[in-house]
Amino acid sequence: MTTVSIGKKVPDFSLPATGDQDLGLSDFRGRKLVLYFYPKDSTPGCTTEGRDFSALHQEFQAVNTDILGVSRDGLKAHENFRSKQGFPFHLLSDKDEELCRMFDVIKEKTMFGKKSMGIERSTFLIDDEGVLRQEWRKVKVKGHAEEVLEAAKAL
Template identity: 55%
Template structure:
């Protein structure tokens, strides 16, 4: 998927750390950000979640929903949120369906080993359910601000 092509976001329905089940259809009418990250309580993922938390009020003022997504369980998400005082709700994609649908479940290499894992990626979805911007292979530094700037530009 290129950064500029409009593609319909895959429908989903996942448990959220907010205690609700969140579906794409629930987000209709306003923009939404889904940021996929590999694992709770790891250094890069913690920094990314803290950066989105720091800007969460600004996203909310733009009527933009923001969700972090990983394959971690709800119990793991709840511990992560509590330990790091995160404001951004986290979605649990334990079976990996949403990761597959967004194409972020990929082959990765680390220390000479090949394995499957979540590519750090972020998707901006407009109020009509179209992906208007995709960031692949995200570098954490300044990323949340870049996403906020893209939401402002909508």
């Protein structure tokens, strides 16, 4: 499988999404896309990150930019998370880690001394022609959504 790189077209993908639909890159042609990967629905950091993107949603829309959140959680968990938090954007379910591997966000993590494989919080900005323009890896949530918005404005 190909992994993405800055300056190259991102291969099209399609995954189950909230709202009982499948969404992929081709659904956003002509618009910029923020694809943010997060570890788990309804956890403190992931909730804060989603709320931060949500708070800036109108500003992203004003610069022709859509947002999609991605994790390995199932659609039921995604629907509950999205509904409870009032997110105006959709969440993609990547149970098979297909998109996670394409963007190389599955990393070894250590929690309470135990090692496991999980999603490293990461964000990718794709331009209106499907080319990856910027990436943020090992994201710290505070101030991140604002930084991504500034990058989207600059494209």
